Each structure stands twice: as C-alpha cells, then as structure tokens.
Amino acid sequence: MTSRLRCGLLAASLLLGAAAAQAQDRFIVMASTTSTEQSGLFGHLLPIFKQATGIDVRVVAVGTGQALDSARRGDADVVLVHDTAAEEKFVHEGFAKRRLPVMYNGFVLIGPAADPMQTRGNNVSAALGKLAKSGPGGIFISRGDKSGTHAAELRFWKAAGVDLAAGKPAGYRECGCGMGPALNMASSLNAYVLADRGTWLSFKNRGELRVLVEGDRSLFNPYGVMVVDAARHPHVKQALAQQFADWITSGAGQSAIASYKIGGEQLFFPSAN
Amino acid sequence: MNTVTESLWLALRLIVEADARLMGVVWLSLRVSLTACAFGALLGLALGAWLAVARFPGHRALVWAVNTLLALPSVVVGLVVYLMLSRSGPLGSLGILFTPAAMVVAQSILVVPLIAALTRRLVLDGLAEGGDQLRSLGAGPLMTAGLMLVHLRLGVVTVLLTAFGRAVAEVGAVMVVGGNIDGITRVMTTAIALETSKGDLPLALALGVVLLMVVGVINLAVGALPGRGGVLRELPT
Amino acid sequence: MSGISGISGMNDRTPLITLQQSAVHFGAVQALHGVSLTLHRGERLALVGANGSGKTTLLRLLHGLVEGSGRQEHAAEGKKPVLAMLFQRPFMLDLSVRPNVLLSLWLRKVPRAERAQRCASALARVGLQPLAERAARTLSGGQQQRLALARAWALQPDVLLLDEPTASLDPGAKREVETLIEDLVQEGVTLVFSTHNLGQAKRLATRVIYLEAGRLVVDLPVLPFFNGPLPTEAALFLKGELPWA
Numbered sequence: 013m014t015s016r017l018r019c020g021l022l023a024a025s026l027l028l029g030a031a032a033a034q035a036q037d038r039f040i041v042m043a044s045t046t047s048t049e050q051s052g053l054f055g056h057l058l059p060i061f062k063q064a065t066g067i068d069v070r071v072v073a074v075g076t077g078q079a080l081d082s083a084r085r086g087d088a089d090v091v092l093v094h095d096t097a098a099e100e101k102f103v104h105e106g107f108a109k110r111r112l113p114v115m116y117n118g119f120v121l122i123g124p125a126a127d128p129m130q131t132r133g134n135n136v137s138a139a140l141g142k143l144a145k146s147g148p149g150g151i152f153i154s155r156g157d158k159s160g161t162h163a164a165e166l167r168f169w170k171a172a173g174v175d176l177a178a179g180k181p182a183g184y185r186e187c188g189c190g191m192g193p194a195l196n197m198a199s200s201l202n203a204y205v206l207a208d209r210g211t212w213l214s215f216k217n218r219g220e221l222r223v224l225v226e227g228d229r230s231l232f233n234p235y236g237v238m239v240v241d242a243a244r245h246p247h248v249k250q251a252l253a254q255q256f257a258d259w260i261t262s263g264a265g266q267s268a269i270a271s272y273k274i275g276g277e278q279l280f281f282p283s284a285n
Numbered sequence: 286m287n288t289v290t291e292s293l294w295l296a297l298r299l300i301v302e303a304d305a306r307l308m309g310v311v312w313l314s315l316r317v318s319l320t321a322c323a324f325g326a327l328l329g330l331a332l333g334a335w336l337a338v339a340r341f342p343g344h345r346a347l348v349w350a351v352n353t354l355l356a357l358p359s360v361v362v363g364l365v366v367y368l369m370l371s372r373s374g375p376l377g378s379l380g381i382l383f384t385p386a387a388m389v390v391a392q393s394i395l396v397v398p399l400i401a402a403l404t405r406r407l408v409l410d411g412l413a414e415g416g417d418q419l420r421s422l423g424a425g426p427l428m429t430a431g432l433m434l435v436h437l438r439l440g441v442v443t444v445l446l447t448a449f450g451r452a453v454a455e456v457g458a459v460m461v462v463g464g465n466i467d468g469i470t471r472v473m474t475t476a477i478a479l480e481t482s483k484g485d486l487p488l489a490l491a492l493g494v495v496l497l498m499v500v501g502v503i504n505l506a507v508g509a510l511p512g513r514g515g516v517l518r519e520l521p522t
Numbered sequence: 523m524s525g526i527s528g529i530s531g532m533n534d535r536t537p538l539i540t541l542q543q544s545a546v547h548f549g550a551v552q553a554l555h556g557v558s559l560t561l562h563r564g565e566r567l568a569l570v571g572a573n574g575s576g577k578t579t580l581l582r583l584l585h586g587l588v589e590g591s592g593r594q595e596h597a598a599e600g601k602k603p604v605l606a607m608l609f610q611r612p613f614m615l616d617l618s619v620r621p622n623v624l625l626s627l628w629l630r631k632v633p634r635a636e637r638a639q640r641c642a643s644a645l646a647r648v649g650l651q652p653l654a655e656r657a658a659r660t661l662s663g664g665q666q667q668r669l670a671l672a673r674a675w676a677l678q679p680d681v682l683l684l685d686e687p688t689a690s691l692d693p694g695a696k697r698e699v700e701t702l703i704e705d706l707v708q709e710g711v712t713l714v715f716s717t718h719n720l721g722q723a724k725r726l727a728t729r730v731i732y733l734e735a736g737r738l739v740v741d742l743p744v745l746p747f748f749n750g751p752l753p754t755e756a757a758l759f760l761k762g763e764l765p766w767a
Contacts, residue, residue: 041383041464050483055467072383072464086372087382192482199484217484245372247380415613420587421606422673423629432625436615 039068040252043080043088045160046190048235049073051210051279056272061259067252075190077158083107083238086245089253092260094208094235095160108238112261115269115280116234119164120212121225122195123204131204134227141172143204148182151203153194156186164233165206171230195221208233210279234283237261260284292490299491300498306468307492311499314472317385317459318452321392325448329397330441333404334430337412348405354398359391360457366391367461383464388472391458396448403444408433442507453500473499536563538603538681538712539584542592546579546736553579554590557738559731561681561714566707568727568744569716572759575733577716581607581683584714604630606674607683610690612666614658619650619669622658626673644676648702664695671702682706684715688722700725720760724748732756 048054049071058069072082076093080102083091092114093099099111121139123131129150131139143150155162169176176184185203187194191211198205199219207215212223225231237257242250259265266282273279299307336348368374370382370390381387411433412419419429434441456474463470465479473496480489539561546554554576561567561584569577582588585607586595595602606626614622623644627637645651648668653661658669667687674682687703688696704726707713717723723730723744730747732740740747740756750757 046482050479070383070464070466070469072466074464082371085374086377190482192484196481196484215484217486247372415615417582417587418607418609418613421585421609422626428629432615435617438616 038066038252039070040089040249040256041070041072041087042090042092042256043072043074043078043082044092045076045079045094046073046192047159047161047208047211048092048094050190050192050214051208052214052274053210053269053272053280057260057265057268060268061256061265064259064264065255067255069256075155075157075159076163083240086240086248089240089248089250090256091238091240092235093160094233095163096234096236098160098163099236099238102238106241107244108241111236111238112257113283113285114235114237114260115266116232116283117209117280118226119161119206119231119233120209120223121204122198122207122212122221123224124202125220125222127224129204132224134225136168136206136225136228136231137171139225140168140174143183144169144172144174144181146181146183150181151183151185151201152181153198153201153203153205154184154186155191155194156188157190159190160233161191161206161208164231168206168230213274213277213279235280288486288490292487293494295487295491296494296498299495307495309468310471310473310476311495313385313470314453314474314496315499317388317472318392318449320389321452322396322445322449324389324393325396325400325452326445328393329400329448330404330434332397333401334408334434335427336401336405337408337433338426338430351398351401351405355402357395357398358457359395359455360461362391362395363458363461366394366458370462382462383466383470385463385470387462388459388470391462392452392455395455395458396452399451400444400448403447404434404441407437407440407444411437442510446504446507449503450500453496536598537561537596538563538598540594540596541583542594544583544590544592546576546583546588546590552736554583554736557583557736558592559738559741561712563680563712564710566713566726566728567715568723568730569714569733570718570720570723570730570759571733574735576736577733578685579736580731580733581685581714581716584681585683603680604677605681605683606677606679608667608670608674608685608687610686612663612670614661614666614669616657616659618655619645619658619661620654622669623673623676627676630677632677640676640678644672647675647706648672662695663691664698667691667695667699668702671699671706675706679711681712681714684713686716686718689718720748732759734759 044054054071058071062068072088074082076095076098079088079091079093080098082088083102084105084107091102091108102108103111119136121131121136123129129142129146131142133139143152154165166176174181183203185197187197191207192215194205195207195211195215196217197203199217199221202220204224237260239250239253239257240248242248260269261284266284269280269282270278332351336344336351366387367382369376370379370387371377372382381390408430412429415433415436416429419432424432454474456478459470459472460475460478463472463475465471465475473492477489477492477496480492537560541557541559543556543558544554545552545556557580569580571577579588583590583593585605586593587607615625620641623641624637627640632640642651645654648671650665650669650672653665658666661669684703688699691699700722707726713726715726727744729741729743731738734755740752752760
C-alpha cells in the first residue's frame with residue numbers, strides 16, 4: 013500500500029510541476045510569524061535577498077509556537093520569530109546552534125479612541141491592571157495562540173499582578189487566532205488588544221481603534237533568526253539557510269530592514285550586533 | 286452594505302485588469318482542485334460503485350465509515366496529511382510538504398468520501414430499476430455497477446461538480462499543508478483568508494466574488510457539453 | 523408437491539431446466555415452496571396466478587437470477603442453454619438503440635466480427651432498424667419492449683423468459699408486442715411467460731402452471747387447463763379473471 017501511495021504522490025508531484033520546482037534547488041523554507049508577514053516586511057526584504065544571492069525564500073507564516081514546531085519537525089530550514097524565551101529553549105534542545113538577534117519593534121496597546129477605561133499612557137502593565145478591574149465593560153482580546161505576542165501579553169498581565177489562571181477578568185476574550193483576526197475582532201467589538209506595531213500599521217480595518225499605550229520599555233519586541241541544525245535534520249539546506257542568516261544580520265540586510273516604512277513610519281529597528 | 290458594493294466593483298476591476306498575481310493564484314486553485322478531483326474521481330467512483338454491489342463481512346461498516354468521513358473537517362485532513370508528509374513523518378522523504386503536490390493529496394482525501402458516498406447512492410438507485418435486467422443480460426456485479434455509471438453519467442457529472450465545489454472552496458487543508466506561500470502555494474481561499482486577516486475586507490470579498498465567478502464559468506462549460514446520448518454514444522463494439 | 527400434471531403433448535422432450543422441490547427465501551419470507559417442474563425444449567409455458575403468488579420469483583429462479591435450491595440446467599452437446607429475460611417495464615441504458623443491443627452481445631462475449639451483423643438483423647426482425655440511432659429512452663413503451671425483444675433475440679436464446687411483457691402497454695402496443703412474440707416462437711424458441719391475461723395465455727401457451735402463495739398447484743397442457751376440471755382455488759381464480767382478452 014505504501015509503495016502504491018508513493019507512486020500516486022509522485023504522480024501528483026509531476027503533474028503539478030513540483031518536480032520542476034524542486035529541480036530549481038535554490039530555495040529555502042522559512043517558518044515565521046503571521047504578524048511579521050502581514051506587516052509586509054518580507055515583501056520588501058526577500059526580493060533584495062534574492063537579488064543578492066539568487067536564493068528564493070518560501071515563507072510559511074503561522075503562530076510562533078507552530079513555527080518553532082515546524083522547525084523541530086524539520087519542515088523548515090530557518091526560523092524567524094519573536095519570542096526570545098522560546099527561541100532559547102529551541103537552541104537548548106539542540107535544534108539550532110545559536111540564536112542571532114535581527115531586529116525589534118514595539119508592542120502597542122490598541123483600544124477604542126474613546127478609551128473608557130482610561131488606559132492611555134506609556135505604562136502597559138498599569139493599563140492592563142485597570143482593564144482587569146473594569147468589569148465586563150472593558151473587553152480585551154487575547155490571541156491565546158502561543159505566539160510571541162501572546163507570550164508578551166501574558167508577561168504584562170503577570171507584571172500587573174493579575175493571575176489569569178486563578179480567574180480571568182470579566183471582559184477577557186481568548187480567540188486562539190492570529191494578529192489580524194484579533195484586530196478584526198477588536199475593531200468590531202470596540203475592544204482592547206495588544207498588537208505589534210508592524211501589523212497595526214499595515215492593518216486596514218481599524219474602525220475606531222487607536223494606539224493607546226506605547227513607548228513602555230517592556231513593550232520591546234525582539235526578533236531572532238535561527239538556522240535549523242543539520243545535525244538534527246540532515247536534509248535541511250543549512251548552507252543556504254546560513255546565507256540568509258548571515259545576510260539579514262549583515263549591513264545590507266539590516267539597512268534593508270530599516271528602510272521598510274509604511275506611511276513614512278519605520279516598522280522594524282535593526283538590532284544585530 | 287458599502288463593503289459589499291465596494292467589493293463587487295473591486296472584483297470586476299480585478300478581473301478586467303487581469304492582475305498577474307491574481308491570475309497566478311486563480312490558476313493554481315484550479316490546477317490543485319481539478320487534479321484532486323481527478324484523483325478523487327478515479328478512487329471515489331470505483332469505491333462508490335464497488336460499495337453498491339459488493340457483499341462481504343464488514344461491508345456495512347465500510348459504508349458507515351465512508352458516510353461518516355463526509356463530515357471530515359478540511360483542517361483535520363490538512364493536519365493528518367501534514368503529519369504524514371512532515372520531514373519527521375512517514376512520508377517525509379517525498380519532500381512535498383509546502384508544495385502544490387501536498388495540497389492535491391489533501392484535497393483528494395477530502396473529496397474521495399464525498400464522491401464515493403454519492404456514487405454509491407446513485408448506483409444503488411439505478412440498480413433498483415435496472416439491476417435485474419443487466420444481470421439477465423450477463424453482467425456480473427461490478428459490470429452492472431460500471432454500466433450504471435455510464436447510464437447515469439449526468440448524475441456522475443453532478444457528483445464531480447459537487448466534489449470540485451468542496452475542493453476549490455476549502456481553506457483548512459491547503460492552508461496547513463501548503464503554508465500559503467506567496468507565489469508557490471497561495472490559492473484563492475488562502476489569499477482570502479490572508480486579506481481578511483490583514484483587515485482588507487473589501488479585497489477579501491472581491492476575491493471571493495472572483496472565485497465564484499471562476500466556478501460559474503466552469504459550470505457553464507460543463508452545461509454546454511453535448512446532452513443526453515451525446516456524451517457517450519458508442520459502447521465498445 | 524407437484525400438483526396436478528399431465529402429458530404436454532409435444533414431440534421434443536429434451537429437458538432444458540429442471541427444478542426439484544425448489545424453494546426460494548427472501549430473508550424470513552419464503553417466496554416459493556417445493557416447486558418441481560421440468561422445462562422442455564419447444565414448450566411454451568404460461569405462469570398464471572394472483573399478484574404475489576410467486577410468478578416473477580419462479581421466472582427469476584428458472585433464469586438463475588435468484589438463489590434457490592434444486593435448480594439444474596441441462597447441457598446439450600456440451601453447451602448450456604442460453605437464457606434471456608424481459609421484464610414488465612423494459613430497462614434501457616441511456617444510450618442509443620443500437621448500443622443497447624450491442625451491449626448484450628458484448629456481455630455474452632459474442633465475437634466482434636459477428637456483433638454488428640446480429641445486431642442489425644435483430645433490429646430488423648422487430649422493425650426498429652429505422653430508429654437505430656435514436657436515444658432508446660425516447661421510444662414509446664411498445665417500441666422499448668420490442669427493443670428488449672431484439673436485445674434478447676440477438677443472443678439466439680434457447681429459452682425466452684417474459685415477465686408480464688405486455689402488462690404496462692396500451693392496447694395497440696400490446697397487440698404489436700404479442701404479434702411479435704408469436705412470430706418469434708414460430709422459430710421454435712422455448713418460452714416461459716407470466717401473465718394476468720388469460721386470453722394471452724390461451725393464445726400463446728402449450729402448457730399452463732397455476733401458482734398460489736408460492737406453491738405450484740396446477741401444471742397442465744393448455745387445453746385441459748382451460749377446459750377443466752380444476753381444483754377449487756384454481757377454478758375460482760379463472761372465474762375471477764374473466765372476461766377474456
């Protein structure tokens with residue numbers, strides 16, 4: 013049965029020219045996050061990389077948790093996510109040799125322009141503390157999807173002294189979804205939501221939402237790149253993936269990152285050493 | 286209402302301008318789903334016809350299984366296929382994850398139960414009317430089922446159109462096994478999901494309208510095929 | 523229990539199919555009980571009886587379409603008898619007239635070279651040659667039944683089984699089809715047919731079997747059958763079925 017299955021699948025590949033695509037070997041699969049992709053950064057960055065090296069980068073954009081999981085399975089050659097703790101664990105588990113810092117942007121607290129809970133300011137934990145006490149009127153959308161943004165959100169609740177495990181605030185809504193859908197939900201419910209500035213700047217369905225809290229040092233959102241170790245998954249295109257990691261942390265890559273703007277505003281800030 | 290009218294105009298503009306990236310996405314959707322339906326038809330028609338006439342212990346269990354699989358959520362199919370095709374999975378060495386081939390596999394699995402269940406019903410109903418006569422003429426059980434498929438070919442076409450509809454409209458399976466990679470595995474439904482995610486609702490709806498229009502054109506083409514007695518006049522002689 | 527029987531009066535006594543105390547069950551229901559009969563070459567056997575008496579089941583059993591005990595075919599010169607059956611409502615595939623006839627030839631593995639010719643002569647025999655290219659399902663009831671006869675005829679059958687062949691036809695078509703059947707049996711085909719039409723039985727049959735509740739009650743040559751005397755149930759049945767034609 014398996015050999016017939018293989019024949020069938022190979023036939024499918026040929027039919028769709030996947031064989032032709034595979035023959036063109038110079039591509040790598042990068043697991044990254046939906047927020048990064050939706051910010052439009054890759055559309056700007058990857059063509060420059062391709063020009064420089066001739067390597068195609070195929071981005072599979074999912075939540076941070078799923079991205080790292082894909083890489084653990086060997087389904088990606090390189091990972092670019094924004095959850096330092098999870099990334100370090102990934103390295104510690106032996107799936108990558110090291111984590112390289114690439115860039116950072118900031119989280120922002122988004123909410124209704126009228127801001128009934130008076131969260132406006134530059135202290136995100138204080139803001140969340142107010143939301144926790146506000147009862148059912150103050151709706152907060154949580155991504156609840158093990159993403160980098162979700163991980164950050166959980167840190168802020170903790171800093172505000174709110175124990176989510178013990179009891180969620182009355183207005184807490186966990187959608188288990190990506191940044192875009194979470195923003196859509198916040199837009200239609202006139203709710204509060206933690207977002208990364210990149211996704212927010214490229215988000216089109218704002219309704220009455222505005223940035224309410226920014227500039228807090230704890231809102232710092234760092235991105236790291238990791239090449240999957242060929243010792244763990246011999247088939248990964250380590251050489252090509254390393255070229256990507258080297259490029260994105262080099263002067264050329266870093267200035268490409270800095271040059272990406274929406275409406276004149278820079279989304280990501282280079283941070284490679 | 287504004288979003289809806291806005292998207293209808295946008296849909297028209299997209300079609301008229303024939304934007305290259307959109308055309309690529311549409312073309313990939315059609316290739317993936319049509320190929321999946323072709324494989325699905327081969328397996329599903331055979332399975333459905335066989336289930337209509339086969340009698341063996343466990344036959345009823347198999348029919349029950351096929352009927353239950355009609356409710357397979359597309360994302361579940363995607364997950365199962367993903368786990369099979371993942372590098373860490375049993376068929377990882379094929380290396381087709383995140384390529385259109387994986388999407389074809391997933392959608393084929395999705396449509397086979399649908400085609401099989403509907404075909405079985407079609408053949409059973411046909412055999413109720415003419416099964417005796419065909420057997421009297423000398424046809425064995427599988428032959429009667431096969432002749433019924435020829436006899437009811439218009440019904441078969443409807444079954445295949447239904448399967449195509451299910452395939453081209455699903456997003457869960459192709460998203461998981463394809464990865465929605467720009468230019469490689471982005472199809473209409475995953476593009477719609479992406480634009481929705483980005484909050485560009487008019488564009489997402491417009492793409493939805495384009496999808497429906499493409500399927501509409503296909504249905505027109507199918508409807509224009511030569512009618513009764515025309516599609517298959519001659520039997521093997 | 524073989525009931526009342528007598529000499530059929532035919533010269534050719536070659537047995538074709540024998541049923542020996544045959545029984546047929548459909549699940550818990552028993553459709554035929556202990557039926558014994560021998561079908562001889564050249565006979566024209568009419569099956570009569572009320573609805574549900576087992577006529578159709580007996581026909582199907584003789585043909586071999588249902589599972590039943592005690593059935594035996596007799597091979598002549600190493601060849602088993604060729605059987606063909608017509609049903610009350612003719613079933614045609616959604617194809618033209620000619621492919622429908624070719625189908626039966628193809629299924630019976632008639633050599634390719636012969637098929638076209640046998641198909642053409644069968645269609646000519648029943649007068650449907652001009653309609654050969656028409657969609658079979660667009661033919662009238664009578665024409666479809668004639669087509670069914672052509673389809674069976676093309677096989678050069680030893681036995682023709684007919685299940686109430688004219689019951690669903692209007693009087694004109696009835697006449698048409700009956701005439702055709704009478705024509706065909708002149709060529710010596712063995713006939714088994716069920717009918718509610720006792721006039722038809724009188725015209726066509728050489729032997730009549732009366733069934734009641736799955737049992738063979740009377741088995742007589744045609745003249746003794748219709749002239750009596752008959753057991754009470756059979757006699758009542760005949761009376762109930764009058765008028766003739």
